[in-house]
Amino acid sequence: MGEVRKLHKKLRQIENLEIKPFLTQEEREKISRKVELRSRLAELLLQLSAPQQGQGTVGDEKERMKRQVEDSLEVVVSQSPPAKVPRESSDRVPSQRREVAPGYPAESQTGTSEPQEDPKHNCLRASWEGARFRLRLLEGHSDIVTCVVAVDNLVISGSRDTTVKVWHVPTASEQRNLGGHSGGITGLLAPLPEYCRRLAKSLSLNEREQFVLSGSVDCTIKIWALSSGCCVKSIYTFNAISALCFVPDGEGLIVTGSDGGKVEVWSWDTMENCQSIKAHEDSVTSLQSHGPLLFSGSAEGGVSVWEAQCSRAAPLRMLHQWSSAVTGCGRQNGATVSQLTLSPRGDRVFLANGRASLKILNWRTGSVSKVANHSSVAGVTDCVSQTGGVLIGSCFDLATGESTLNLFSLPLCKYLVSLTCPEYPRILCFTGWLTASGCHRWVTGGRALTVWEQLPANGKQRGDVTAKRNSQLEASLEESGTDTEEDSDGESEVDYVSHDAPATGQEPSSSWVRCVLQ
Secondary structure, rough: OHHHHHHHHHHHHHHHOOOOOOOOOHHHHOOOOOOEEHHHHHHHHHHHHHHHHHHHHHHHHHHHHHHHHHHHHHHHHHHHHOOOOOHHHHOOOOOOOOOOOOOOOOOOOOOOOOOOHHHHHHHHHHHHHHOOOEEEEEEOOOOOOEEEEOOEEEEEEEEOOOEEEEEEEOOEEEEEEEEOOOOOOEEEEEOOOHHHHHHHHOOOOOOOOOEEEEOOOOOEEEEOOOOOOOOEEEEEEOOOOEEEEEOOOOOOOOEEEEEEEEEEEEEEOOOOOEEEEEEEOOOOOEEEOOOOEHHHEEOOOOEEEEEEEEOOOOOOOEEEOOOOOHOOOOOOOOOOEEEEOOOOOOEEEEEEEOOOOOEEEEOOOOOEEEEEOOOOOOOOHHHHHHHEOOOEEEEOOOOOOOOEEEEEEEOEEEEEEEEOOOOOOOOOOOHEOOOOOEEEEEEEEEOEEEEEOOOOOOOOOOOOEEOOOOOOOOOOOOOOOOOOOOOOOOOOHHHHOOOOOOOOOOOOOHHHHHHHHO
């Protein structure tokens, strides 16, 4: 197993090298070995599978015999007469009830742990097993697409090629090319209509004007009018922007994250900086808002929760800060928080941490659970999102190069189905919404920018995506307490990093975010 783990790590590092903007000769040579390493890994896995099958048979027999003994003991115990308890004393015994987190089913009164059939979930699962999607490629960017956001029938994409593009989704055509940044785009946001109207009024524009904001490593936020493609405002932030978000509370707040771990706040009305906080020890990789709440994730694995308050001097107040020791996403195991999203109720934070599972943080209590997003440790989870009552996690298989979107029903995070397409590249960003007809429409970015259009159930058109079930993802939520092979790697990853890289005194990050923005 030692060689298998080393091959997994080398393939993981090669995939991260491939999305770097510039490569040294040494790095190119390492990338050229990818096919060779994958072939060797497949050979080892084939050799290991045969003896494991034989051991499984013996293990199953031992487990069956053990269960027979336990059953016989249960029969003997059940035949003994029940102890008599006086009625008045039994009334004094308080009923002990275990608190259950919101959105999770209560334990059965009988104490049984056997899974119960859920007709509603079974119906939803059956509908997704028959789902068909048409894929349409949006061509125009010359480098990796790092972020996407939707506005009505438009999708706005930001790329490392420094451009922002506006696409008309129904026709899959490019409408506008928004140029002006001198560095890669790291974040996009679309303010709510009421905030767009306020800005349009202050600029003497049509009140129906729509705006989109872009953040870049060139230390600027640009505000674009979608009807004309003009940049109407530009804010210099003095720090390279690694994440961008809008908090729709009160007058409205623009929030940026930086590579240095700063969270900075800008007033929507005045466009002036009103707060700067050293929130994390490493790069802020993700920002998400939910009403007056703001959630920030970082490369060191921490998650912070903020609340907007009526104060111009300090509009954000920290509510909770959960370190990597709680989330299990620290640099010590190479699993940084690359992206986070919130449950519909906002009580849980779903974390994509570059590993084979999704972490789920209850931000009020600090309890962490996880759900499998891949059947082996060779899986990489780059992004996570939720739309239409479905949690969607991207997964990239280092061993085969296959990309998958795994779907889970909310709020219980029960596995539904996996959507795959042959030779589809690694998915690094995602946005999704429901159309007027109730069908799903998604856009994924990375090496390719693609529209996923769900076809009507009663139609006859063939889809481009294969819907299949992975029985190894059927397990329910697990408490994230003990480290597994996925969570802890004993081998150092430094051996596959270029010697030309600057010596910063820090371990290299496995998060794609830090690679694509360098």
